[in-house]
Structure formats: structure tokens, C-alpha cells
Amino acid sequence: MSKKTLAILTILIAIILDQIIKIYVKTNFILGEEVVVFDWFRIHFTENNGMAMGFEFGGKNGKLFLTLFRLVAxxxxxYWLITTIKQKVHNAVIIGIALIFSGAVGNIIDSVFYGVIFDDSTHKVATLFADKPYGELFYGRVVDMFYFPIWQGTLPSWFPFVGGEPYTFFQYIFNPADSYITIGVVLLFFFSKQAFPKEAKKKNQPTDFLENEKLGTR
Structure with missing residues (x-):
């Protein structure tokens, strides 16, 4: 399989899976509804206007800025993916960049289109292609559903910031697109020398110069 085909398949599968899961949750769950799969893994339907993991960002203007920023990104x-495909790099680098791209596109779809194709999920299950959608173009809410409360309890009082208070690890609710970005970043970290060859080459230049001097090649 060529690197170009690998990238295209990764992107198509990732984005389609992301949207299938989001649309299923949106059209089968009421906002705030939760299904316990295991004690440490739950499907909890929530939406956010801002960044990944439910962070908010600057209200309506911040929402528009974030969406436009994602489009530019x-x-x-x-462009990064296309130039990388032309190089002889490990397939994991291609997959990593493709996953980051897929994650960004997945959440952009929510932000740009969900406000005009769904009605509200409060107290009822949403309708796809609703007659009265809940928002406007570019002002849709991102659908989140994966919740992993692996540990819940009270931390010791000496613990910084949250000591002596009830705490949940991991408390953030996220979606497939968020996980794609995380996995992509992890892959690029482990294969950083191939993902960022120019930086690695620059670091080695002084050593290469000294070795060449010793060999009398300069």
C-alpha cells in the first residue's frame, strides 16, 4: 500500500467513524443522558461550544474565532501531510498526521454544520435535518460522549489545588476526534526523528562538521 493510499484510508475511516458515533449519540440520547458500560467507562452525552474536553473559549465570538482557526490549521x-508523504518516513508518521487532520476535521464538521442540521437535545432526542435547528452555520456545538471516571475519591489535603476535595480521574468527556488528535501527537512523539527530520539534521550538523574535519574532508 502506498503512503498516499494509507493516508486517504486513515482519514476516510477516522472521519466517517467519528461522525457515525456522534450522529448516533445525538439522535438516540437526551443531553446529559448516561449509559454505564463499566464502572470506569461510560457513554455520557454532552456538548460544548469551545475546545476539546469541554473547555469554553470566549463566548460566541470566541467560538467563531476557534472554528476559523481550525479551518486555517x-x-x-x-500541506504538512502532502509534503511528508513525498519523503521516506515510517508509516506511523503518515498515520499520526492523518489522525490529527481527521480529528480537526471531525470537530469542524460539528462546529460548522450541526447547528443547522439538528434541533436541540435538551429534554428530548434531537432530529437530524430538523425543520427548526438549534443554531446557525459556524455556531454548532461539538458532541462529546466518552467518559472514563477511572478513579473517584478525595485527595489528601496536602495535594496542590484540589487537595481535600472530591476528585475524579479522568473527569473530561471527549469524542473520537479528540482521541485521534491525541493518538496522532503520541505517534509523532515516538517517531519524532522521522516526523521532523530537518530539526534532527540541524542538531547533528556540528558533530558532522567535526567528524569531517578529523577525516580531512573539509
Whole structure:
């Protein structure tokens, strides 16, 4: 399989899976509804206007800025992916960049289109292609559902910031697109020398110069 085909398949599978899961949750769950799969893993339907993991960002204007920023970032990522495909790098690097691209696109779809194709999920299950959608173009809410409360309890009082208070690890609710970005970053970290060859080459230049001097090649 060529690197180009690998990238395209990764992107298509990732984005389609992300949207299938989000649309299923949106059209089958009421906002705030939760299904306990295991004690440490639950499907909990929530939505957010801001960044990944439910963080908010600057209200309506911040929402628009974030969406536009993501669109610009996607252009940069696809350029990065195209130039990387032309190089002889490990397939994990291609997959990593493709996953980051897929995650960004997955959440952009929510932000740009969900406000005009779904009605509200409060107290009822949403309708796809609703007659009265809940928002406007570019002001959709991102659908989140994966919740992993692996540990719940009270931390010791000496613990910084949250000591002596009830605490849940991991308390953030996220979606497939968020996980793609995380996995992609982890892959690029482990294969950083191939993902960022120019930086690695620059670091080695002084050593290469000294070795060449010793060999009398300069």
C-alpha cells in the first residue's frame, strides 16, 4: 500500500467513524443522558461550544474565532501531510498526521454544520435535518460522549489545588476526534526523528562538521 493510499484510508475511516458515533449519540440520547458500560467507562452525552474536553473559549465570538482557526490549521496540516508523504518516513508518521487532520476535521464538521442540521437535545432526542435547528452555520456545538471516571475519591489535603476535595480521574468527556488528535501527537512523539527530520539534521550538523574535519574532508 502506498503512503498516499494509507493516508486517504486513515482519514476516510477516522472521519466517517467519528461522525457515525456522534450522529448516533445525538439522535438516540437526551443531553446529559448516561449509559454505564463499566464502572470506569461510560457513554455520557454532552456538548460544548469551545475546545476539546469541554473547555469554553470566549463566548460566541470566541467560538467563531476557534472554528476559523481550525479551518486555517487544517490547511496547514494537509500541506504538512502532502509534503511528508513525498519523503521516506515510517508509516506511523503518515498515520499520526492523518489522525490529527481527521480529528480537526471531525470537530469542524460539528462546529460548522450541526447547528443547522439538528434541533436541540435538551429534554428530548434531537432530529437530524430538523425543520427548526438549534443554531446557525459556524455556531454548532461539538458532541462529546466518552467518559472514563477511572478513579473517584478525595485527595489528601496536602495535594496542590484540589487537595481535600472530591476528585475524579479522568473527569473530561471527549469524542473520537479528540482521541485521534491525541493518538496522532503520541505517534509523532515516538517517531519524532522521522516526523521532523530537518530539526534532527540541524542538531547533528556540528558533530558532522567535526567528524569531517578529523577525516580531512573539509
Amino acid at each position: 487544517v490547511v496547514g496540516i494537509i
